[in-house]
Amino acid sequence: MRWTLKPKPPKEKIEALKSVLSIDDVVATLLLQRGIETFEDAKKFFRPSLDELHDPFLMKDMDKAVTRIEKAIANNENILVYGDYDVDGTTSVALMSTYLKSKYPLVHTYIPNRYDEGYGVSYKGINFALENDFTLIIALDCGVKAIEKVAHAKSLGIDFIICDHHRPGNEIPDAVAVLDPKQEDCNYPYKELCGCGVGFKLIQALASKDGQTVDDLTQYLDLVATAIGADIVPIDGENRVLAYFGLMVINSSPRPGIKAILDQVEKTVLTITDVVFTVAPRINAAGRMKHGNYAVTLLSEEEEDKAKQYAAEIDEYNLDRRETDKRITEEALKQIEEQKEQERFTTVVYDKDWHKGVIGIVASRLIETYYRPTLVFTRSGEYLAASARSVRGFDVYNAIEACSEHVEQFGGHKYAAGLTLKEENYEAFKQAFEAVVDKTIDRALLTPEIKIDYKINLDEISPKFYRILKQFAPYGPNNMTPVFMSDNLIDTGYGKCVGADKTHLRITVKQPDLSSNSFVGIGFSMGDKLDVISSGNPFSAVYSVDENEWKGNISLQFKLRDIK
Template identity: 50%
Template sequence: MEYKWMIREKADSEAVKTLSKEINVNSILANMLVNRDVDTFQKAKDFFRPDLDKLHDPMLMQDMDKAVERLERSIENNEKILVYGDYDVDGTTSVAMMYGYLSQIYDKVDFYIPDRYKEGYGISEKGVRFAAENGYSLIVSLDCGIKAIEKVKLGKELGVDFIICDHHTPGEELPPAVAILDPKRKDCKYPYKELSGCGVGFKLVQAMAAKRGEDSSKVMGYLDLLAISIAADIVPITGENRIFAFYGIERINNNPRPGIKALMLRSRIEKELEISDIVFKIGPRINASGRLEHAKASVELLISKDLEDALARAEIVDTVNAARKNFDENITKEALSMIESMEIEKKTTVLFKEDWHKGVIGIVASRCIEKYYRPTIILTESNNKATGSARSVFDFDIYEAISECSDLLEQFGGHKYAAGLTMSVDKVPAFQKKFEEVVSSRISDIHMKPVLEIDDEILLDQVNYKFYNILKQMAPFGPGNPEPIFCLKQVFAENVRILKDKHLRFNVVQDGIDTKPICIAFGMADKTIFPDEIIYKMLLRKMRFDLAFEIRENTFRNNSTLQLYVKDIKFD
């Protein structure tokens, strides 16, 4: 995939100069921070030293008082409580957290995860009826429910109240729940709007603990689950989420709960865990059971109190994840073949095949975007309906585009970059046509090519440990605080080698500078730049190029060096 490089504009020079002096960093670092809206000494202090005391009061969230009151009344009246969550990572971590907390203070609590294939996304009729038939008078829903108007009405008819904890965008009408906790509500004045579903649930746990006079350390024990939800659900790691992620990852690295420890061992994570490890190793394993079988297995793993038991459960989840990879690869090949056979050039990809596995279509949509960069929806048949997952491209709001097609849909939900939708099978052709029209009218050329955002151009001798050690303190990285990417101009390569038939390793050289760090270019050994020209051969000929990269530390046999992880190479 060819990237368009976008080097960030230089921040206000006076602001950069002032910040550089106040916090004693060079102008490159100060410029990066100002571009991340860290432009004062106090903001820099908050950024580099996240503080749990800076968390917002949970009672600022609309309906929080009602939620706490209803939970307390349930406990006083000896009612049965059902914790209900979605089957993805955000949902299962939310359920593990809420069930873990409530079951410590009350013994009439259980949890429920809907079956992806039999019930679909969100609150299901089957789930509501299960609660009523089994004597549950209160459902606490997590990471779902904000649009479940009819299901919540059914609950009221059957004597089941709802407390909804969600972070998705509400519709015009809200469900008739006892309490709806969602910072994206128009009438909610909670200061931070980008919480994960688990984050909203955490605020309820915070409020409950405060009401009961419990030590806050008890609540902070759930930050590990919250950090996993933040990373896996790809919410911005800014503001309150940055504090949660910072301390959650610290907890995972120092004292992981048995379920997370087991997942780390299965994932062969032997260094300090980072956000990227959650995104690419931990998250997919937690997700796997809900994609192919039932997400209850993931919750049971996360709430396990014994490492031996957790290891056995993690092995099962790992086996399911391996099967998921096979489905993912095979369906992706089919989908790409379908796109290649299309004769008309389009701004969108909307594919439907009735026998594709519902559990991996979101992954397949992302894979298709890697090859054909445009808003993509992959649909399959489930319960006699066409159901699908949508993924977007840089800075294009796919949720809004889908909303414009709502007259053809039975259900949809999500956010700017990812969404889910359901429609009648016979509506698929009409949806394909209308979605293409809507996107074509909204999307611009800048959206149709992947953008590589580069923080700054630097010189090779500026890559040193003093510089790197400050970069490390900017973690955790993610949306809103991306891992820094730099570029070098007009360099060439020495000692070029191919690793494992697919990766490149070389030393990068810049005129007049002695240091020649090692570069690792994953998957670029056979990458073609021009017709019949691959990167490997061009590097061997010492052709000049511009290099975009991240700085990483590599440790081998107790010897640590800085390496450049290549993001892209552009030749003259």
């Protein structure tokens, strides 16, 4: 691990913020690192308000989208709500369809099959619309690159409204409306909405025409918060507001489908991290192992008993997904070991029998072992399909784009992308991708980095300090959990390996001469560091501060990231 201590903000800024907010150096520094420099900034950060959400009509084409939907309702047209099969797509479809159905009955949903249609808008989906007399398709979390398919639909008399958040290509589809804040000529003030967030802006605009405000739409925010967490978009600006209020809905009055999932995991209060690691994988499992329709059905269900039944089915898919991704990860690691004849700057693996639904997870797992931009390929019909994942600081989307002569289709983000290519182009692509990464990647990025917010003494960590830290949530990109570093730590003699297989580390540390406080620290998969802390020599640790509840007692503990 590379430890990088973030630079301290200018002293005058720290002093000014301390004075206006009556806080200490540590909190002032943490806030300034997050771009919070004034009392007004801090008020928005600590007390998010739905009033801060932007006018949806600031988004390019929003007026056209609303007009077309109103026309469809007035003319009794059939409306097809179409979305991708991942969490962002299925939550988007559940949000849009349940909202529209609350005011109009002729609404149907469509999720493409991951295996025979692939990602995004498909010809099969358009044919379904044609055969069933749908004249308007609202595409969510996809569509901004579907030039030919949207043109084909138009030639058949089917209009498209696209709600997407992926980077557009050089050409924009000829749809009635394209809602995507990442379009260069879109002046919407916030660019980092997820697909479900763009869908929410559309229902916000539609509701405003009925005299409703955003306060009348809070019931949909559990879906938006789930998508924000799962899609790993920045949790700042508008996303922070949507996630904050969405978590309130999840923890107080979630829709029956989400409540049925929460009942399975027996959590009392969920954070955005819990949403990412407990709710999202179950929703995703439907599209990975069976069909995304199952997720939409669960998230749209209004009866609790039925929702419990659907959630139980999806939980089974999730168990299957876990077993499958574990097996494939082991096979991929073995393949990499066999290929290690030379130093490579990428990891590219392929097996025709790997399950397409889990290759994205496998790519992420491989990065945990071999920290390289990674692609995992499998066969998908007549093509090979891959999921790409990247290391922090490297744009894998741009790297794939530089190899596009070998690629049939690709799309995605800086850190996660997907592509298809012909099998005969696999080796050429693999070599081109390696060459591009070799030429463009900063070698330092090939070692995992821990960014440290503040070097702190143990006596600065108190229950009051932690109460303030908790208000920094929800955490995510651009507002990560604060990470601290402390030097001259000594284990008090209670350090040991814990867990069923003794792979985790539990320590109790003090900082002699500097603090009388002692803290317990837990380091998952850090059992190999036991020798470092039990030698009797002082050591340094990087960690976040957490709460531990045991037999009704709550105490502060460290969640260890690394030890040296």
